Amino acid sequence: MEDKTWVGTLGFPTDGLEESVKVAIEGRLREDYDSLAAFPKDKDFDSHYNHYCKEILWPVFHYQIPDHPKSKAFMDHSWKYFETVNRCVADVTIKDYKRGDTVWVHDYHLLLVPKMVREALGPEAKIGFFLHVAFPSSEIFRCLAHRQQLLEGMLGASLIGFQTEEYTRHFLQTCSRLLRVEAKNDGLELDDRFVNVINLPIGINPVQLEKKRKEEKVQEWLDTLKTRYAGKKLFVARDKLDGVRGVRQKMLAFELFLKKHPEWVGKVILIQVALTTTSIVELQSTVIDIVTRINCTHSTLDYQPVVYLHQDISYHQYLALLAIADALIVTSLRDGMNLTSHEFVYCQDEKHAPLILSEFTGSASVFDGAEIPVNPWDHSKCADALYQALTMPEEEKSERWKKLHKIVMHHNAAYWCETFINELHRAWEEQQRRGSTMIPRLSTKALMEAYGKSEKRVFFLDYEGTLASWGSPTSIILTSPQRTLDVLHDLLLDERNVVYVMSSRTPEELERLFHRVPGIGLIAESGCFIRLFQNDRWLRLADNKLPWRQSVKEIMDYYVERTPGTFVEERNCSYIWHYSRAEDQTLAARQAGECCNHVNDSCESYNVHAVPLGGAVLVESMNWTKTTAAQKVMVLEAGQDEPGTDFLMVMGDGRDDEPVFAWANELGRSGAIKNVTTVKVGTKNSQANTTVTGIAGVLTALHKLPATIPDF
Template structure:
């Protein structure tokens, strides 16, 4: 705080062009002129923030003296330049941005000659695009300060005030005299394919054809600001517009007047305000437009005349001004022509009501109000993100004495592979050796706890000396023995058939989806389906389930990233682990308590109760325990002194099975060796003999989540590579 006042927050606006035109007057002298444009109009009204605008100045400045002098001159306008040479601008902006990104983002597709050209030019344009973005990032990083924010309405007061200026009032009077006795229609657009200028002019021609009495009573003024004049597509558009305008003027014009006044240039701010003020009907026929601020500016300048706005339904402004405007489909020439007639003949009271609605919106939702709301919400988002980050476990750099990891089912380089190959992937070969070493250690017990069925666990882990817990722990066996069940006796499964019918129905109607019928649950997986369509189908499926087969059933629906699972109530990994430990200790005849636990997983929130089950800081383990606070990050986890004193160790590591859905991340548990590094759990689980099988202390329990997310685990492993490294070091420590 300065002088008892809070510091003013800085707003950084990063755009391709600065809102300033720069002309060099000498070696170190520049003439600057503030530009008029949509984004400029939107941000000029922000008064509550110290705004800085970062962008290209629009000129090539290769010499250091010129760059320094221009930087100083722009600083007075609160602008910071990014210096791009002509080649980068041509390749990055005219090439990649305008020839590739812009058409695709506006549903136009690439120009035919570009598609037929060599792809080498595309690659060079993309390389320039990357270099330009890096140059922008470097400048932003150089000027960024802690607390800065990166961020549309207009500054309506600026337009309203301009109408009172003597220069503007004089221009208004001249325009009224020039077009006396005629209704004025106005279009202000960039000469661009998406602005729909040909469609607008053709609709006006149709109106004149069908309404001959209006031919000498109305005039269309079309301001077409030239853009990208060196591009063939735009040159063709210019010729097309000129041809249509000439044909219509030749057909309906007279010696003293023509129906269309077409200008291939921009107007200054004051002249534009005057033109807005005398216009009876504004015509916006964009074929695709993000917002279109021309409609806002027109409404702001119509306080006295209360003209009519005809607005394309494909413009973003239609969402906010649609109630007061006449919405049209610009491709429907007949509809637009009819709307022109309706607007010109609209009664005064209807014009008043329509204008009032739009004027209230434009003057209320100004650029300053937008900026204040935007920055306020942005700050709230930062605070919320920080709160969420506090619930993300800290990363762990190394573990002295042990290290464990398992790998995901993608190839080593992380490249996308085809669905069939991915579904056939088995246990990673680099994992087999360390896993075998851990399984062969007599003091270590490995448990793979998975949502997958028994056959898949047998296929992938049958060769190891470990324990397998299938279907979230409902089935259990040692690889040296037979499968047994840990299911509660009162587990009802009479809902399975009806749910199966629903899953079959949606599988047939969702390409590349499949469902798995298990003994205690059903899973519908749309991992390989189209993302958006899969999500829509999953929402529809949930409605079918809740209103049908599971409306009165004792089941839970668990939603994964791209899966829907229906399982019996209470079937979670955390709920099953106590029964699993009891069975393991009973069958292995373990006499000493388990005093070290390592648990690694990539679970859905529903199954993260396994982490809290082992937490010694909780008074009693139970399913769905709320998250506990993670301990402070450590650089290394030192072997516990009691490691070699005869205690038993259990390690639980999560394996992402290649066949399982995201909610089926297996969890492998393993006993520690003699170098204690797991937290202790004070809670006792009574087995057949009634003995205590867990005696954990906090410093001897380690829980890891794989991937950055909110989790009840204590620590974070960023990727499967980290997990693999951890397991390998863990196995190596057994030999020391």
């Protein structure tokens, strides 16, 4: 990307800098490095980075709950500094923003920035966010005191990216559970917009790495290492010395390996580079104790089994180590990706040494078994993996390396960057098209003109919230206003009109609601039943046996028992857990998120999903929907010896109407139906191509249509 600007902090104390110096720094950064500097106060940055990021967010994102006083997890004020630094970076970004720019926010240090930028720039801003570390399950994430603010901060983005499918799934489940929003495979349905979510593993830059490998210093160090460790097999590792990189587990596995295979004592050396961090001192002491114990047990005058460097090494030394290694050992307890393993594969184009990789790293999901996978907690199996790496046949090494190298070259940094930007543009364009401000109002004049020219018309009209304000899916009130009945009756006077009303209500309820409109078609329980147009016969589209019913009922009963004032409504093909009258609304709302998560996790194989509604949770099958029912209707209508449908109108207000809009719009784009009008009631984002305001707008538009054709 040529036209880009970096925004960040300087990385050193700035309180002591005079204003003129800051201005000079800003000018130099802008002119020479295409960069903008944020200048938070030193105390703000220190508390943001060293306290909240490193002592709270980092452990939690890597499945370690900070529960001891030394972690500073109990210092609530650190959240204030986290907010302040995020605001500082957001303000610099907002100030420099120009219409049409793309904002790409990176990693957990700036989780709040997407929302801050969104609030300032509005719905048209194109904002991406990528999380470079792991994202934990909802059970872990919910332990954070400011969990809701963090999630809402991320949801300010148009597109959110994660390293693996697992982390993406955890994020979607966490939002569904804690924020009670509808999670779909490709994102989250918020009230005012849709947020796309993808998984896209990051990679290395092979071109840049190749340039570094060719430098003389790398070859010098390679020659030095070959001389120093001639005749020895080398295990190599480079990790931060913190609680999630598994250095302690690695040392214990190596110690066990030497005990199980004494024939390798004196022949194999582990070189461990341990980068200094702000980690707890106890861990450092424990690792040093294990290293000392191994060396004291197995060292001789000319042999030391562990070379432990509690410091970083130069990049040239690092590349030389990767090239000379007989195996790289990565035993992270949790890792977003692990680009050290990618660099190792690239540098092993001659030796083809194997890669020993923790199954808890993001890279393990990318390498697809071409590595030697290990569970860092299983020291015995880790020791066996070390032996396997040393004794692996050359042919197998070569085959594994070829697979790894192909993956590393494909999932490189350029591919990651280009793909994310392209996905962001695509997601943003779709969101803008669906945004309420971009969807035109329904033109009654254009609608009447298309209606008048058509020979056969089909209407699919949602009931709750579209034709009537009463009778919502969670309400016990069953009634249809007279005006609604009159409008439907007038439409049916024209024999060229086929009218279906769609609802989540049961067939029995819909018959009571529309018994005064004879002949009208009905779609009940969101597509499980159809009463054919001008026919009293009901078709059951859903299977008679629903294998998930018992499981879902047990789950919902579980939550009813624990939430006083709630009850389950059982329908033919669905369940609704009503909690609008719960004694404790806060508890009920939290339990609703838990219930959705529970059902979606437990019944995924049945293709069943739970959807949060206002004061209720609806559980239904995804095999039978309003869309499948509408498609069935169109097939039946096409089978009759009549003119083909040339006018289709779909009106609705809910999330379950969106797939029907998408299906109808596609019929229009493909030319299958000449005139297609999809209408969203309200101001929420939608796939409909027009909107109206309120039920009155729906009834007014429908009322005008019969008057379009002169009554002869």
